[in-house]
Amino acid sequence: MNTTNNSIEVKFPGAAGNQFGRNTYLTVIPFKSVERFLTVFPEVQRKINMSRVKQIAQYVIQGTLDRNYSFLSAVTASCRGAIRYDDETKQVSIDINSTLSINDGQHRIAGIKMALDTMKKDISKETDDSIKGNLMKRLERLENMHIPIVIFDKMDEQHEQQLFHDLNLLAAKPTKSVSLKFDNTDPYTLMAKEVSQDNHYLIKYGVETEKTQLRDNNPNLMLLSTLRNMISFIIAGNDKDKGSEDTLCLGNYDAWKNEIEEILDLLFESLPNDCNDRTKYIIGLAVTLQGIGKYIHSVRNGDDLNWKDYLAGLKDINWKHNNRMWNGYGGSYDDRLERFVFGGTGGGINGVCNALVENNRSKTITTSN
Template identity: 25%
Template sequence: MVAGTNEGTRPLSELISRGDTTELQVKAFLCNNLGHTTFLAKIPMYEFYRMSDVANERSEHGEPVAQRKLDIKHATDLARYILKGLIATTILQNSEDRGPIMKARERLREKIGKQPYLALQPIVANLRTAGVNGSNLRAQQLETKDHEGIGIRLWLGQKDILWVVDGQHRRKAIQMVIEFLEEARLEQKYPPKKQSLFPHNKDDRAIPHDELSVWMECYELTRGHCTVSVETHLGLNIIEERQLFHDLNNLAKKVEKSLALEFDSSNPVNAFIKEILIDSGLLKVSSTEKVDWEDDDGSMTRKDIVAINAHLILNKSNINGAAPALVKDRLGVAKRFWEAVVQIPGFGEEKAKLTTVSAQPVVLKAIAKLTYDFALGRQLNAELLDKLLDGITDIDFSHDNPMWRYYQLTNQEIESYGLNELGKYLPDNSTGNRDVGNFDAETKRMRFGAKHNDIYPIIGDMIRWKLGLPNRQEIRN
């Protein structure tokens, strides 16, 4: 630590500095993290991006090595999250405004989605130029009126780079947000749809004047009001930096999937599940990840409910990246689907899984996929949708319905059960594994397999045949 008093150089614990007006001043708290000196600073997003880089080139013998490969999709999701937070901030800061700009703010928030709370976790960095315990830093102790130390003021030059050890995706997300806002400000057009962080009309990329004003507000927030917290370690060597990266990324325990889904209100599909399906009492949610058939109270795991709705609303196996504007227009169909499903005899009742195969998630995924096809997909047809949702209560979803075990039946059994025509709707048994599950002849229970993505299309074909819906095999040919 270089001192500006007659006493000369002092250690970091005795902070006094000589200022340099060409350097950036950063206010921080001096901390002790398990015996090591660190400082904790809040830095405007824009400034943090400008003065930081990712510690991905350091290795023990000088060869290039990355801490981990950058996942651009993850960074893009984080960028949208930050953008959502900036829009929410403009609304909070202007809560008394009732003019046209507030309407634009609320319109943008409606498109990108809203949630109860938004925040970024602190970023961890290493200031390599700081020296051991900050011996090369120039700093000044800040005092209150009673002369008690409350923090420090640091002077950082252009060579003093904050090397990000944990937070490279957050830094990349901040960069993407800044570039998006700068392009919107200069071009007054949204970027091409695939490159845009914000959903917009791909045929007219021009930004309306009121929306442009909101983006200008967001840009200004990144340069001042909205900050990131950065815990900075001082002068770590290669081994120490790599150890810190390992510990920060490997010692945390991942949250259970169902718990994460229960707590997340930001995803519009999740919000639909909570507000329309669960809070209204339409569905019961299990408190455990797995439901024992013998102790089944008619509930479903949240994970299964989410997966079914992903097929129903998005035609995907997960709800990641669900756009609020897209989901909003599909919720009517989704609600109608569930209102039809709960009418299936035995569904949602005690010991439902012992009573009806419709209580098995893979069966509901099959019906959900059909609903998507007829309501939103390439086979869009209102009459077929009505035929499906009005007819599912007429289907025999009992375990001993031979339709479910078609591939296990002999030709004679197929004929005796009247399933000859069903074969035309199903994939050829010779082209792959058609093991959709196991029927226990003793208990008369049909338990479908775990490979849902292979099984639910086949169950969908069985339902198509039973309700006289178009044959998927003929459509594909």
């Protein structure tokens, strides 16, 4: 803090510029200070989504762990009060009575606050001195992290509302496949990316990493998001798992990756050589591949047969669209399209899994005996 002309100022390192005739300042604020300087005014912000705040808080907490990648983009605010830039010291000076009104980033700021509060509560509850010491180090590291702030000067309420509109409604959101392609925090996504580049079957059939859906002229077998969910079904039995010590984490990642590679090899050895032909087989449908993943989880966790026998038995399954066996398992054959069509994602996944349980099990048992 500094006193200038009878006013008290808070100084931050930064830079100054001009955008469309308005003074603009760039600075960084420590996580531990965001609540003190940044404020949300309802008239220029939407209603906060606490579910999103919790997700960001968990993301922030995970970022204190080793080998994790966590990033928060700059928050945009407008200064309601006095602000200036000292070119000599390269500092942004804000009057202590000024307020920084958040125009974009309220969920990030709320997530940071929740992450700090959560870690403090965890520390107060912990009785193991070793664990408590580790948590305290992580909290100190978190408190001293900084978030970049872009500050606009001299904006009235209408301009703040327009700033919110432009930042939130004009930005182009990347497709889900592109988002997953560059995500290195979710262990299932990370594994999907790695096996898509390592497994010779996936290299042969192809994994689409850009588009959100596959048309008949796309030679790739599946989307990256489908592979991610398929792996999650195999390991955890569902596609919502975020990874944990009981499912997939850094400690068991390499072992699971080797297991997934073997499972994929056995699976594709039992599927038709042209299984990526979506006009011929239902295999290239996202629900089918995820349903196969759920089926693999069920047989791997059974105790009546070696799970590899079940995968070998898939070679006797008729995967063609016109196979009436599929009727009743989450969809029906469409005579107009000349294809089997699933009624919904969840029902289709369960339908494929149930179809394989009921039709592959008896064949596998007969063959094994």
